[in-house]
Amino acid sequence: MIVITTPTGRIGSRLLDLLLAGAPARGEELRVVVRDPASLSDAVRDRVDVVTGSHGDPEVVDRAFAGADAVFWVVPSGAPAPTLDDVYSGFTRPAAKAFAAHGVGHVVGVSALGRGTPVAGRAGHVTASLAMDDLIADTGVAYRALANPSFMDNLLRQVASIRDDGVYADTVAPDRKAPLAATRDIAAAAAGLLLDRSWTGVGEVPVLGPEDLSANDMARIMSEVLGRPVRYVRQSLDDVRAALVARGAGPAPTDGFVAMARAKDEGLDDGVRRTPGTASPTDFRTWCEEVLKPAVRTPSR
Numbered sequence: 001m002i003v004i005t006t007p008t009g010r011i012g013s014r015l016l017d018l019l020l021a022g023a024p025a026r027g028e029e030l031r032v033v034v035r036d037p038a039s040l041s042d043a044v045r046d047r048v049d050v051v052t053g054s055h056g057d058p059e060v061v062d063r064a065f066a067g068a069d070a071v072f073w074v075v076p077s078g079a080p081a082p083t084l085d086d087v088y089s090g091f092t093r094p095a096a097k098a099f100a101a102h103g104v105g106h107v108v109g110v111s112a113l114g115r116g117t118p119v120a121g122r123a124g125h126v127t128a129s130l131a132m133d134d135l136i137a138d139t140g141v142a143y144r145a146l147a148n149p150s151f152m153d154n155l156l157r158q159v160a161s162i163r164d165d166g167v168y169a170d171t172v173a174p175d176r177k178a179p180l181a182a183t184r185d186i187a188a189a190a191a192g193l194l195l196d197r198s199w200t201g202v203g204e205v206p207v208l209g210p211e212d213l214s215a216n217d218m219a220r221i222m223s224e225v226l227g228r229p230v231r232y233v234r235q236s237l238d239d240v241r242a243a244l245v246a247r248g249a250g251p252a253p254t255d256g257f258v259a260m261a262r263a264k265d266e267g268l269d270d271g272v273r274r275t276p277g278t279a280s281p282t283d284f285r286t287w288c289e290e291v292l293k294p295a296v297r298t299p300s301r
Helices: 011-022 056-063 084-101 126-136 154-166 183-195 213-224 237-246 250-267 284-297
Strands: 004-005 030-034 049-052 070-073 106-112 140-147 167-170 178-181 202-206 231-234
Touching: 004 011, 011 030, 011 049, 011 183, 030 056, 056 084, 070 084, 070 183, 084 126, 084 250, 106 126, 106 183, 126 140, 126 250, 140 183, 154 167, 154 284, 167 213, 178 183, 213 231, 213 284, 237 250
Parallel strands: 004 030, 004 070, 030 049, 070 106, 106 140, 140 202, 167 231
Antiparallel strands: none
16 A cells, blocks of 8 residues: 555656556555545546545544555645744654554655755755654654755746746856756656665655756756747845745745755755766756646646
């Protein structure tokens, strides 16, 4: 039995598709934890066991993890909480207790690069995510944290600006090269770990993509793929803070995002060397062709 949290999220939904294709041949049953079962297609609901509710709820995870051999763990984005510790470790503590209570053997979690770097302790959301990894590891389960850089898919939040104004924005220096990964590759890494549970102990599995790119590199590739100019605009951290506050973000997530953005520009994602084992296959040009370009071509509503 494999339990999938956030089965409608960008990573979780892709993972669920992969497991639906691969799990039956291995004799694996699938269970999902979801707030609204109607958000799953009829075809999916017919093939999985559904536990309704939040996976931050002790009663829900107690039901969800009964009989589970493995769990895919993601803290949902936007969870309201007074501190980042509450967002990550606080949300995870009921699950950590349930892992131990139900004898869950293996857990795969979505986390971040940065462990061991000089900025790891002052990287906002990443610092809190690494503490969550430690919390899970301390339960005694075999645990693999998927250590991710920034997601290519985050650009989908800027489709309107890219399409209408030829602009995409971030806070990093224009020429700073860093890894970035496609969420489909993160899902594939998770699927591999969940279906082949021959691994033991605790560790990280970096998902680095095939190359390091700068913001200017990304703008050039987007321009070539889309057939129109796209330029990079560097935002100040003060402007980012103001935008988050204007959208109603609370102090903790706002401060955490700003600290993470500053740390990324200071080398947060530079601590792991790319090897055949840490590289992932989807390059940015392919992602732009297959994901960004169709999104940009879709008319705005």
